[in-house]
Each structure stands twice: as C-alpha cells, then as structure tokens.
Amino acid sequence: MxxxxxxxxxxxxxxxxxxxxxxxxxxxxxxxxxxxxxxxxxxxxxxxxxxxxxxxxxxxxxxxxxxxxxxxxxxxxxxxxxxxxxxxxxxxxxxxxxxxxxxxxxxxxxxxxxxxxxxTMPQPAAPEVPIGKDDSENVVLRHEGQVPSFAFEPKDHVALGTELGIIDVERGVKLAGARNYILRGDGAMLHYAVLRLAQDLMISRGFTPMVVPVLVRESVMYGTGYFPIGRDQAYLCERDEMSLVGTAEVPLTAYYTDEVLEEDQLPVKSVALSTCFRREAGAAGKDTYGLYRIHLFDKVEQVVVCRNDEEESIRFHHEILANAEAVLQALGLPYRVVNVCTGDLGQGQVQKFDIETWMPSRNSYGETHSASRFYEFQARRLNLRYRDKDRKLRFCHTLNNTVIASPRILIPILELYQNEDGSVTIPPALRPYMGGKERIVARGQS
RNA sequence: GGAGAGGUGGCUGAGUGGCUUAAAGCAACGGUUUGCUAAACCGUCGUGCGGGAAAUAACCUGCACCGGGGGUUCGAAUCCCCCCCUCUCCGCCA
Structure with a gap:
C-alpha cells in the first residue's frame, strides 16, 4: 500500500x-x-x-x-x-x-x-533496479563457486533419486496429482538435514526461531501483499475463509499487525520453517519435470522488520542475502546472484535479489532464493508501526529472504554430488544431521 | 460441538439513552523543588481522515473511532440483531 x-x-x-x-x-x-x-x-x-x-x-x-x-x-x-x-x-x-x-x-x-x-497500486522500484520486461532481462551481479564438469554422463535428480529409492514421483502423483512427490529414507533425511542446517545457521546469527500458522485469514494475505493480485496462486479453505500460505514470510511479517513497537525493539529478526503451498496457476506446462516446480514444499524463511530508513533497509537487504549465501557456501553449491529487473518484480517489492544455483540437469542456474525489500509497502497494509525517538508514529520497513527451500535445493545437491556408480556423496555440512553418513547408496547395497 | 462470562485509551478501570468534549488511577513525556536516587507538585498526555494558518511536525478547527457490522432514536459506550475474539466448564481428540 x-x-x-x-x-x-x-x-x-x-x-x-x-x-x-x-x-x-x-x-x-x-x-x-x-x-x-x-x-x-x-x-x-x-x-x-x-x-x-x-x-x-x-x-x-x-x-x-x-x-x-x-x-x-x-x-x-x-x-x-x-x-x-x-x-x-x-x-x-x-x-x-x-x-x-x-x-x-x-x-x-x-x-x-x-x-x-x-x-493494486505498485511500489516504484529502486533506481538501481535494471529496467526489463521479464526474467530474461535480469542482470547477473556475480558468480560464486565453480561449476563442475563430469567425467561421466551425469544423471538428473529424478533418475538418481528413483534408482536410489529416495524420490518417488510416481506415487506422489498417484496420491495428490501432478507436481507432487514423495521423499523416502535418505531422501527424507536429506530434506530434513538441509532445513536443520539452515535453521541452525540463522539462529546462530541472531534470528529468533518461530513456529507460525500456515493457514491464515485472508486479511493477512492482503496485508503482506499476496492478495488481491496473486490470489489465484493460493490454496483457499473457503468454508473457513482462510488461505494456505505460500511462504512463512506471511505469518512472520504479519506478526506485529496493528501494533505499535518501540524503536528500541527494532530490528526484529525472525526465522521460521514452514510448509509452503502454491497452486502454480498459469504455470501449466512449465517445469513439469521433477522436483523443481511443485505444489508443496518446506522452506526456512528469514524476515527483518526495521526502522523507516532506506539506508538501513538496504543494509539489511545485503545482510539477509549474505545469510542465504552462507548456506549455499556451506553446502558447496555454485550459484550466481541476480538483480531482478522491473518487469519481474512484485507489486510491493522495491528491489529483489535472486540467488540461482547451478543445476546440471537444466544445464543452467535455477532460482533457489529470493531476497526482497519493501520499504513501507507491507507495513502500511498491515498497519505495522513503531514510535520513533521523537515519539512520532512511523511505519516499519520489512524485508525477507529464503534461507533454504527443499526439495528444490535437493536438485543441485543430488546432481552435483553424484558419483559414477549412481551413489551420492553427502555434503560434509549435512552429515551431522544424517547420523554421520557419507554416501547415499541404493537400497540393498551397504 | 454444548453451556456460561466477558471485550472501554499504552495498561488498570468507572460509565445502562442527552452537562461524558469517555471519570479516575498507573505508566510515559516536559517542568519545578531536591546532595544523588526516590517522592511531591504543576503541565502535557490517543489514532485516523479532512479544512485552515507562509508549510504534508508539535498551532487552530471539523468529522470518525468504546471488538467488527447492521438496526431503533432527533440523539447510542449505553437498547436490539448478526459476527469475531478471549476466558471458564463439559464433550471430542493429536
């Protein structure tokens, strides 16, 4: 607003x-x-x-x-x-x-x-946002990590996961239709491992862990800017006039709705793991293969609520971007950071940095993270304010970024860490969360 | 799901149709006094939307707001209806 x-x-x-x-x-x-x-x-x-x-x-x-x-x-x-x-x-x-x-x-x-x-009024983009019509005109800011070359013919994550018995797309579809899947055994463990790694990192960086509702009132969806534009992307529980969230950003950002904070309470930094529900309306025929674009996934999300100060917002924007990068670096995944162009920005976003991680099966980088800053846009809708040093009421600024979203992040992990024999080496950073296990091998093998 | 109780300013808490422009207290802010702290005293003390004053701060002024929405009335915090939320008890249950 x-x-x-x-x-x-x-x-x-x-x-x-x-x-x-x-x-x-x-x-x-x-x-x-x-x-x-x-x-x-x-x-x-x-x-x-x-x-x-x-x-x-x-x-x-x-x-x-x-x-x-x-x-x-x-x-x-x-x-x-x-x-x-x-x-x-x-x-x-x-x-x-x-x-x-x-x-x-x-x-x-x-x-x-x-x-x-x-x-429906859009927030103007920051001057440093490139002008462009869609994601093809996003500007790559930098590359991090080394894109590997394989000495053998690499498999994609679905082939790998199916043969290892850790991904079962077929039965996921049987139960829930297209864009669904089931993780099993070490697949499920790997999924939990990345989420736990991400949460632990954020907690160590001073973010407050939160457990939040994923089924919320529609007013909360309006408040965070997902409604009315984008309402067709949400699963609605119409009988109860509730909506399933597509990200924990929604409940985390809306946490202090209609409240007045004291300036010394800011910034508020929070992190939550939540299941995310997305209808993917309008994406028919797009990314239909594998675990890339799916209706349900788990995500660790970071949110910052800070003072009404553009410089401070920009500083936190870089901070939350760095947090996500730290996770990818811990996992040893090559990625690039993208300055998202105007045509690919959401209604309320002032600027957005996407992180795209290298995915061999796509032979390209695929979006895995998205860091946005909104200035007052969400806070105005949510009526989220604070009292500044002069006792004056001001709207807060809000920002958010993915920390990790799985199973999408399992795509680069499985594909980049695969071995010629079809096994997958577990990234060292995840081993503590998998009982010290170093490799995922097909069932029946040791 | 059933029964009951209740929602008034940052908080506590009066107020059952018109001198209530929502009392009082606490907290907060400014000031006075005071070796310091505390206390006392004085003053200020809501939010939103308009209008005006050279100005979209802090001056003046209009309107709205007592959980939300309707209704009765010339007039509603107060009476009636619907909804939401909180608490207690019962039932069901991970």
Whole structure:
C-alpha cells in the first residue's frame, strides 16, 4: 500500500512504476475517485457537525430543570413555545439525518472502489533496479563457486533419486496429482538435514526461531501483499475463509499487525520453517519435470522488520542475502546472484535479489532464493508501526529472504554430488544431521 | 460441538439513552523543588481522515473511532440483531 497523499502529488511516478513492473492499475481513476471521496466526506462532516450542534439542544428543550429552560421561561416563553421549538428542531434534525443517509451510501460505494484501487497500486522500484520486461532481462551481479564438469554422463535428480529409492514421483502423483512427490529414507533425511542446517545457521546469527500458522485469514494475505493480485496462486479453505500460505514470510511479517513497537525493539529478526503451498496457476506446462516446480514444499524463511530508513533497509537487504549465501557456501553449491529487473518484480517489492544455483540437469542456474525489500509497502497494509525517538508514529520497513527451500535445493545437491556408480556423496555440512553418513547408496547395497 | 462470562485509551478501570468534549488511577513525556536516587507538585498526555494558518511536525478547527457490522432514536459506550475474539466448564481428540 502506498500513501494516497504521495500518489496525489506524484501520480506520474506510480504510472511509470506500473508500466515498468507491467502491473495493470488505473492511477487516473484512483485520483478521480479520491477527489470525489474527499468531497463527499467533507459534505458528510459538515452535515454531522450541524447535527452535533442541534442534537444536544433537544436535551435542554425536554428538561425543565436545565439552565436554558429556566432562562427561557424567565424570558417569558411558555412550555408550548418550547415544545414547538423542540418539534421544529426535531424536524430539522430528521432532514439532516436523511441527507446524511444518502451521502453515506455514496461514501460507502466510492470508498469501496477507492480501497480496491489502492490495493493494486505498485511500489516504484529502486533506481538501481535494471529496467526489463521479464526474467530474461535480469542482470547477473556475480558468480560464486565453480561449476563442475563430469567425467561421466551425469544423471538428473529424478533418475538418481528413483534408482536410489529416495524420490518417488510416481506415487506422489498417484496420491495428490501432478507436481507432487514423495521423499523416502535418505531422501527424507536429506530434506530434513538441509532445513536443520539452515535453521541452525540463522539462529546462530541472531534470528529468533518461530513456529507460525500456515493457514491464515485472508486479511493477512492482503496485508503482506499476496492478495488481491496473486490470489489465484493460493490454496483457499473457503468454508473457513482462510488461505494456505505460500511462504512463512506471511505469518512472520504479519506478526506485529496493528501494533505499535518501540524503536528500541527494532530490528526484529525472525526465522521460521514452514510448509509452503502454491497452486502454480498459469504455470501449466512449465517445469513439469521433477522436483523443481511443485505444489508443496518446506522452506526456512528469514524476515527483518526495521526502522523507516532506506539506508538501513538496504543494509539489511545485503545482510539477509549474505545469510542465504552462507548456506549455499556451506553446502558447496555454485550459484550466481541476480538483480531482478522491473518487469519481474512484485507489486510491493522495491528491489529483489535472486540467488540461482547451478543445476546440471537444466544445464543452467535455477532460482533457489529470493531476497526482497519493501520499504513501507507491507507495513502500511498491515498497519505495522513503531514510535520513533521523537515519539512520532512511523511505519516499519520489512524485508525477507529464503534461507533454504527443499526439495528444490535437493536438485543441485543430488546432481552435483553424484558419483559414477549412481551413489551420492553427502555434503560434509549435512552429515551431522544424517547420523554421520557419507554416501547415499541404493537400497540393498551397504 | 454444548453451556456460561466477558471485550472501554499504552495498561488498570468507572460509565445502562442527552452537562461524558469517555471519570479516575498507573505508566510515559516536559517542568519545578531536591546532595544523588526516590517522592511531591504543576503541565502535557490517543489514532485516523479532512479544512485552515507562509508549510504534508508539535498551532487552530471539523468529522470518525468504546471488538467488527447492521438496526431503533432527533440523539447510542449505553437498547436490539448478526459476527469475531478471549476466558471458564463439559464433550471430542493429536
């Protein structure tokens, strides 16, 4: 959500942002509606002011003990006079009431349209974001790690996992349809291992571990900016008017909704492991093979809520990016960091760095992490504020990044650590989480 | 799921139709006094949206807000209806 006052002053900025982000929104309509809304509000306020002035007089007219009544009688008015005056005022108030009623109906209609329009306004991207139409125009900032070459013909993760008996796509689909899977034995263990490694690293870096709801009210989805644009990506539990989250970012960021924090409580750094549910609507036919694009996965997510200060936000943005990189470095995976272009940014994102990890079966880098900063965008929607040093209320800034998402991260792990005999070497950093095991071999072998 | 109790400012807590512009206390902030701390005293003390004052801070002013939404009334924190949430007990249950 943006500040309407700001939009009013600089509608061109929003128009430009919408064009660059390729997000449809009608700034002109919003401005027109805003003007009308304020005019109606002014009329309503004036009518109510009049009503508030006349109303209390009624109490005096009907109370012979009031000072006003006594004075009126002393001035020679009869009770009949006063009664007539009361009737006249009552009539006047009734008229005002009727006018208020029609104005209120207008105000409600225009207010709803205003709210809907406001929810679609995009946050302008930072100047350092490259301009581009889609992910093909993202800019690679740097490469880390060495992309290996194999002395043998490498297998993809599905072939490897199936032969090792640790990935079972077929039965996953049998139970739950396309884009589902089952991890088994060391596959499940590997999945848990990466999640635990990620959590431990974040906790050691001062993030508070949280266990949070993954089924939330729709207002929370609106507040974090996933609704209304993107609502078709969510699984809804309509009977209960709840939505399954696609990331723990949602409950972590919304944690302090409608609250006022003290400045010295900031920054709030939290981390949560959660299951993530995504419908992948509109992705039909895309990445249909393997564990890359699936309906359900587990993810460790980091969230920072900080002061309303762009420099501070940028500093934390780099910090959460570095946290994710530390995990990939611990796992020994080659990756690159990408500056996501305007056309690939979400509605509320100011800037986004994706980390793409090398995946041999794709013969390219595939997105495994996504670090975003929002400035006030989410905090405004969530009404998440703090009191600054001058005792003034300000909206917080929010940021988030993946720490690790599995099983997608198992793709590079399995494929990069595979051996010629079809076994997979377990990255040293994960061995403590797998009972010290060093290799995954097919069942039946030792 | 059943029964009951309750939701008032940062907190505690009065207030059952019109001198309530929501009392009072605590906390907080500013000040005075004081070897220091504490205490005492004085003052300030909500949020949002408008309007005005040279200004989109802290001055003036209008409106709204007593869990949310409707309704009755000239007038609702107060009366009626629906919903949400919290607590207690019962039932079911990982």
């Amino acid at each position: 943006l500040d309407i006052k700001w939009i009013r002053e600089k509608p061109d900025l929003i128009r430009e942002a919408a064009a660059l982000k390729r997000i449809p929104c009608d700034v002109d309509r919003l401005c027109a509606v805003d003007e009308r809304r304020r005019a109606i509000q002014k009329e309503l306020d004036d009518l109510r002011a009049e009503s508030n002035e006349l109303g209390p007089q009624m109490a005096l007219f009907s109370n012979p003990k009031s000072d006003w009544y006594k004075r009126a009688v002393a001035d020679g008015r009869t009770p009949e006079d006063i009664q007539a005056l009361a009737a006249q005022t009552r009539q006047k108030l009734s008229d005002i009431k009727a006018r208020i009623k029609t104005r209120e109906e207008e105000a409600r209609a225009i207010g709803e349209e205003f709210d809907q329009l406001m929810l």
